[in-house]
Amino acid sequence: MISRRTWVPLAAIGFAKTLRAQKELTVAGKKPLLVLNDFPEDLETPAEYFDRWITPNDVFFVRQHLPRPKMDPSSYRLEISGMVGSPVQLSLEELRKLPQTTVVATLECAGNGRSYYRPRMPGLPWSKGAIGNAEWRGPRISDLLKKAGGVASGAQYGTFDGADVGLAQTPDFIRSVPVRKLLHPATILALEMNGEPLPELHGFPARLVVPGWDGASWVKWVTKIVLSEKPDSGFYMATAYKYPRRLTPPGVPPRPEEMESIEGMAVKSFFTKPAREAKFKLGPVLLQGVAWAGEHRVLRVEVSVDGGASWRQARLSPQNLPFAWRLWSFEWTPRAPGYYLACVRATDSAGRTQPIEAPWNPSGYLWNSIERIGLLVEA
Numbered sequence: 524m525i526s527r528r529t530w531v532p533l534a535a536i537g538f539a540k541t542l543r544a545q546k547e548l549t550v551a552g553k554k555p556l557l558v559l560n561d562f563p564e565d566l567e568t569p570a571e572y573f574d575r576w577i578t579p580n581d582v583f584f585v586r587q588h589l590p591r592p593k594m595d596p597s598s599y600r601l602e603i604s605g606m607v608g609s610p611v612q613l614s615l616e617e618l619r620k621l622p623q624t625t626v627v628a629t630l631e632c633a634g635n636g637r638s639y640y641r642p643r644m645p646g647l648p649w650s651k652g653a654i655g656n657a658e659w660r661g662p663r664i665s666d667l668l669k670k671a672g673g674v675a676s677g678a679q680y681g682t683f684d685g686a687d688v689g690l691a692q693t694p695d696f697i698r699s700v701p702v703r704k705l706l707h708p709a710t711i712l713a714l715e716m717n718g719e720p721l722p723e724l725h726g727f728p729a730r731l732v733v734p735g736w737d738g739a740s741w742v743k744w745v746t747k748i749v750l751s752e753k754p755d756s757g758f759y760m761a762t763a764y765k766y767p768r769r770l771t772p773p774g775v776p777p778r779p780e781e782m783e784s785i786e787g788m789a790v791k792s793f794f795t796k797p798a799r800e801a802k803f804k805l806g807p808v809l810l811q812g813v814a815w816a817g818e819h820r821v822l823r824v825e826v827s828v829d830g831g832a833s834w835r836q837a838r839l840s841p842q843n844l845p846f847a848w849r850l851w852s853f854e855w856t857p858r859a860p861g862y863y864l865a866c867v868r869a870t871d872s873a874g875r876t877q878p879i880e881a882p883w884n885p886s887g888y889l890w891n892s893i894e895r896i897g898l899l900v901e902a
């Protein structure tokens with residue numbers, strides 16, 4: 524049983540078409556999640572599930588532009604072609620026989636937090652939960668490319684196509700990733716997620732894992748990799764998932780030539796507990812949350828309980844891996860009853876700190892404003 528938000532779905536392109544009533548939806552393999560779209564399912568993870576370092580598969584958010592394909596593991600083939608030494612086709616068995624690498628990495632949709640931007644824009648109205656941290660396992664893309672005789676000189680991009688197919692109003696989902704990122708030892712074709720074969724919703728039998736990059740690069744149900752000089756010219760590279768090189772005032776779209784494909788993600792933190800506008804009796808309160816920094820490391824998380832006038836350092840969980848989020852906690856003992864504005868901000872190893880307000884951009888990507896929540900302390 525899943526509760527549905529009142530304001531709903533947008534296709535990959537286009538504006539909201541309908542306002543639908545509250546509805547419940549059961550999705551195999553998933554606990555109740557927030558439903559942004561019921562077909563194909565787009566599901567958001569409620570913040571209370573982010574109370575642990577690894578996000579379990581049954582609460583991991585789902586984003587799919589097109590109905591997911593039915594995959595048959597016995598006939599599955601991955602085709603690698605284009606600017607490689609010798610094109611190959613690999614079966615699932617052959618992929619499993621290659622050396623397997625484990626990477627813990629946070630996956631976040633570029634549009635996570637879109638619902639907070641003003642003026643609003645088209646696109647799924649995610650709150651905080653289009654994000655999760657999982658352990659991914661599978662062969663390195665660099666090993667797959669070796670199997671195909673290596674990357675020919677001049678090849679700059681690998682273009683990934685999943686088995687999902689385009690529909691009349693929604694183009695086929697195809698994404699390109701620069702070869703420099705594909706050859707990174709942490710970029711893998713995951714066959715497993717949190718120790719299980721990839722769930723169907725998350726790309727069974729094989730998905731691209733591009734640690735530190737936006738979720739759109741993490742192509743699911745991968746069947747084709749084509750090496751070439753240029754990125755794909757389709758919708759998801761030429762138009763979508765782009766961010767302005769120079770910012771414009773809110774509501775003013777930049778010129779298309781000012782837009783660049785998103786690569787690494789922003790530095791970001793948020794509260795997982797307590798909930799916005801929670802009430803407490805006077806006494807110690809534990810504030811908790813997560814923080815991550817795309818391709819960089821989270822160095823520091825600070826909390827303010829006076830609306831950002833003063834800041835104190837939060838405690839970070841011991842895990843300190845590139846590409847994976849960290850949990851933070853802050854013990855707070857309010858001195859007096861009253862209404863408090865709690866804020867959290869992270870700083871990363873590249874010297875980036877969260878802004879007061881994430882810059883408006885036409886598709887509502889990379890939301891990372893300092894989160895502010897009101898808390899009421901009663902006598």
Ligand code: MTE
Nearest residue numbers: 584585586587588632685696738741742743
């Ligand atoms: N891969 C395919 N083949 N089709 C898709 O629609 N959506 C992408 C990416 N990979 C997509 C895809 C987007 S936008 C995101 S945010 C992630 O998958 C979401 O991954 P998840 O559903 O496993 O959480």
